[in-house]
Amino acid sequence: MTWWCSARDVAWTWSWQAYPGVWLFVAALVLLYVAAIVTLGPRHTAPDERSVHPGRMASFGFGILALWIATDWPLGALGAGYLLSVHTVQYLLYTFVAPPLILLGLPRWLPLVLERRPKAWRVLCFFARPIVALVTVNAVLLVTHLPPVVDGFRRSQLGSFTIDLAWLLAGLIMWWPVLAPRPEAGRLSEPWKIGYLFLTTIVPTVPAGFFVFSDFPIYALYELAPRVQGIAAGADQQAAGLLMKAGDPIIWLAMLVVFVRWSTREAKVDALDLAEHRRAAALGRGESGGTRAR
Template identity: 25%
Template sequence: MNLLYWLDPWEFSPTVVIALLLPAILFVRGARKANVSLARRVSFWFGLVALYVALHTRLDYFFEHEFFMHRAQHLVLHHLGPFFIALSYPGAALRAGIPLSWRQRFVQPALRTPLVRTLLDVVMHPVVAVTLFVGLIYFWLMSPVHFVAMLDWRLYRVMNWSMVIDGLLFWWLVLDPRPASPARLSPGKRVLVVIAAIPPQIILGAFIFFTPHELYPIYSICGRAFTWLSPMRDQQIGGLLLWIPGSMMSVIGALVALRHWMRLSARGRLRGEQRAKIANATNAAAAKSASSTAAGHR
């Protein structure tokens, strides 16, 4: 078996192909116009390829037949892939990849509609963003919900895509390198948002790890890919994946957000510092004007 064998999809999905191929084409078209650095290009392609591997390769068989493999899949879909895509900050390149006439005729009017603006305002609210990010993990890991999702292929795909979309929204919000305007949140709030997502992941991962009985019997019912691995050991490894790597990704996200905060502060681009600079410049100009006027009177 070679690499091509593993890249062959377990179940072909045109939705996955189109959903990943479209941003790839736009990024290729726009990266040259937007002057995207090599590091950002590598980050974008790593994230996109990671999503493809987790969604559309032969590994999907193992994701469906081992709990710890399923958790590894969602670690990629919800954390790793979206994290690196957001870290590349590809917005300018993706916009540049869309033909100008399409942007003016379709994209910009669509983004200005009240429905889209209201929806973005809601899902990008810091409290809602954290609740969705953590809540989706809890929801899909509820034993009855998980049981049905792993049996129904339609619900299985809804589960996976919900993790991808939410991951992209969350990390895009948290890793935005810009100051509070035009960014939705101030740098300090971005750090707090990602830190707030850490404890619930630790709690759920520890609960799954320490539970003394099988929480997800669906894998035993449908047949396990690794017959040498006991159900409880499989469950414990899955809990650890949520507990440690999942939480560590959030810690790394907090460090990146903190780095953006320090960089913006060093450049004087934070809102409070900008106001202080303007006030200082105004006071200095006023003082200079007053001294010039006094000198003229003398």
């Protein structure tokens, strides 16, 4: 039985195939989330307070859905052994779509739970450092797109699972400094978030450039794979290069959201300061008038 999507030397068909390992992986993440809410939530929230806001649960659900779509048939099978462009779509879903949605779905009290576990907290604080996060996500991007890694790992279920898991973990690490549930868990301030997010857009240009401008297919796996819908290996590789930069609009949108929230918060602070200043000035004038009257 095939548990995880990997390269297969057979012609592609649109006949559905089951991958139980994918289902078990997705189900395990959902069960872990529910178990944490049910068992730990009441200990860290007031009796009349929800353990998790419904909006956060919806975000987590959409993140898991994106993860499932990227991993299961047909994207999982196409990306593992037929089309480099679909492989790139998987990377985008694993790194730029599923992780932020999953992190937005985490309870705000989760860092408090991890803080009581010193080893887990030290690991979290280490990877939450912006420099460490940037190095990690970029290293995973470059290593998992080396020809020996792609051609070798994608041919086995364990190797393909390793690449997928590395992408997911790297995505979670990348987005954590931006979307951590609490500031003390490593969340950056708004100005630093914008600069950090900008830096994440630089390194993906390297594989994207190789994909677009290379005269020959880079990966033997996708060059020699049975063709799907008559798509040539060269055209598939160029499409993959263009798609590799499709994550940039997501990053720019995130930067815009951060900037708008920052500007709104600063405007509110300025308005409060102005109101306080006017109130103090009015009190000062009143006291001066009372003194002159006496």
